[in-house]
Amino acid sequence: MTQQLLKNRRLPSDRPATVTFYDYCSKGELRFQACADCGEFRHPPRPMCPHCNSQNIEWKAVKGTGTLYTWTIVVQALDKILVDDVPIIVGIVELDEGPRQAAWILGVAEEDLRVGMKLKVSFEAVTDKVALPQFSPA
Amino acid sequence: MADSMSLRDRACIVGIGETEYVKGTPKSRLELALQASMAAIQDAGLNPQEIDAVELPNGSAGGGAAGDLAANLGLGDVRFTTSLQEMGGAQCVASLEVAAMVIAAGIAKHVLIPIAVQWASGPSARAFYEQQGTGLQSVETIRDYYVPFGVGAPAQHYAWMAQRHMSIYGTTHEQLGAIAVAMRKHAQLHPKALMRGKPMTMQDYLAARWISKPYRLFDCSLENDGAAALVVSSAERARDMKQKPVYLSGIATGHPYPPQDIPNRPDILTIGLDFAAPAAYAMSGLTPSDMDFAQIYDCFTGQTLLQIESAGFCKKGEGGPFVEGGRIELGGQLPVNTHGGLLSQAHVNGMNHIVEAVVQLRGDGGERQVKDAEFGAVSGWGGHAHGALAILRR
Structure with a gap:
């Protein structure tokens, strides 16, 4: 379970559901864990559906389009490995x-950020098994 | 007796103790916790041997196991021990609920509640990046779904909430600043405040460096070492003890949903305190307008704003205008954090907020005393917006 460092990214752990999530991303697919019985999403992944209490899992694809809910602009690299990336x-x-998922927002000037602005996903490969979703204006 | 009233005025805070608050100490957390515990026990007029319950708001990380406290204080007959978890900084206020239950049930007579922190000498709260996971879902969520994107520290994921508040309600940087400036003003009046002697204007606040927008340096609380402790006893006993009793009139805890992840809550501005506050007021029979002051868990300015709203002092979304114009300063409509809070006194996981509420209700606040303070509210916040509210009266 050792957290790996690669370039300037901290990689997610090797928990099975986490591996699945990022492995799909590395294939260019955004899929979220969902209930195989009632169909509700449950993200981040967990063992039981809080809607129907099923423990059956499927991975449902989404289109990769969405809207900005909120944001922060990391200016000080509290995590020193980001020192060349900030802000x-x-x-x-x-x-x-x-x-909803956290992700870097690219191609937008700070003053143009708006709650509700339309975004679309792309992926940044960091290993052959892990890619991180990122979003830019749709 | 209605269920919601079952703990009203059954328990009193009878002793308070604090160490000095410093940045860097050679003392262990256990040494700090013992020092604060002895101060609280002496303040209560008790001998250590009379303590028969030990409650640890932050588990053994807050100074030691209950057995460590017992072995040093000489507690030969401890009837109840417990630790709180998962609610982070809300656990100090939440511990009052457990103490009141233990006392009301007749299990113990005098409950000691100590906490020590080493935010300066020990691992920083910013060190989430390096945590390998504790098995708690919240920590795994941070590690697997926030940290790969560069968000691992409270200043960052709590900034998401503050930005959302600003975007949908029009809250301004100056309104966040009004909170920081008020806390700093109050700290000038407290001998144990780390920021005493370092006054701050709005210009100073706005000129400070960015941490994670919308948060600047002074939107973030202090990182220091120190300890604080309480002794809680039954109301019947308290009336004959050394200090003027401070009654726990209402107490409740509440949780955001889902608790372990911020982004996937239906509304990230709905916090644990939204559930806790109505229950605490109902138990007390009092309302927000009855409160003479509020000690709000000010880990960050935006979280202070959210709690002022959720504790019922103004409507949702109106926290920005509410904190302006000196309303939350001493002499204002609702003095908030009369000791300087986590932002300008010290970060003791909010135990210092309870201590200050007791000082005010005893009338011992000196030059920062809220005139004729009769009722006060103390909030706790932690672990991704879990909440607790205590309603205290003299």
Whole structure:
């Protein structure tokens, strides 16, 4: 479970559901864990559906379009490995299908950031097994 | 007796103690916790041997296991011990609920509640980046779904909430600044405040460096070492003890949903205190307008604003205008954090907020005393917006 460092990114852990999430990303697919019985998303992944208490899992694809829910602009690199990247805009993106995920927001000037602005996903490969979703204006 | 009233005025805070608050100490957390515990026990007029329950708001990380406290203080007959978890900084206020239950149930007579912190000498709260996971879902969520994107520290993921508030309600940087400036003013009047002697204007606040927008340096609380402790006893006993009793009239805890992840809450501005506050007021029979002061868990300015709203002092979204114009300063409508808070006194996980509420209700606030203070509210916040509210009266 050792947290790995690669270039200037901290990689997610090797928990099975986390591996699945980022492995899909590395194939260019944004999929979220969902209930195989009632169909509700449950992100971040967890063992049981809070809607129907099923423990059956599927991974549902989303279109990769959504809106900006909120953001922060990391200016001070509290995590020193980001010292060459800051400032970075780290948004919470609400996918059109419902789940929300943190991600870098690219291609937007700070003064143009708006709650509700339309975004679309792309992926930044960091290893052959892990890619990080990132979003830019749709 | 209605369920919601079952703990009203059953327990009193009868002793308070604090160490000095410093940045860097050679003392262990246990040594700090013992020092604050002895101060609180002496303040209560008790001998250590009379303590028969030990409650640890931050588990053994707050100074030691209950057994460590017992072995040093000489507690030969401890009837109840417990630790709180998962609610982070809300656990000091939450510990009052457990103490009141233990006392009301007749399990113990005098409950000691100590906490020590080493935010300066030990690992920083900013060190989430290096945590390998504790098995708690919240920590795994941070590590796997925030940290790869550069968001791992409270200043950053709590900034998401502040930005959302600014975007949808029009809250301004100057309104966040009004909170920081008020806390700093109050700290000038407290001998144990780390920021005493370092006054701050709005210009100073706005000129400070960015940490994670919308948060600047002085939107963020202090990192220091120190300890504080309480002794809680039954109301019947308290009336014959050394200090004027401070009654716990209402107490409740509440949780955001889902608790372990911020982005996927239906509304990230709905916090644990939204659930806790109505229950605490209902238990007390009092309302927000009855409060003579509020000690709000000010880990960051935006979180202070959210709690002022959720504790019922203004409507949702109106926190920005509410904190302007000196309203939350001493002499204003609702003095907030009369000791300087986590922003300008010290970060003791909010135990210092409870201590200050007791000081005010005893009338011992000196030049920062809220005139005729009769009722006060103390909030706790932690672990991704878990909340607690205590309603205290003299």
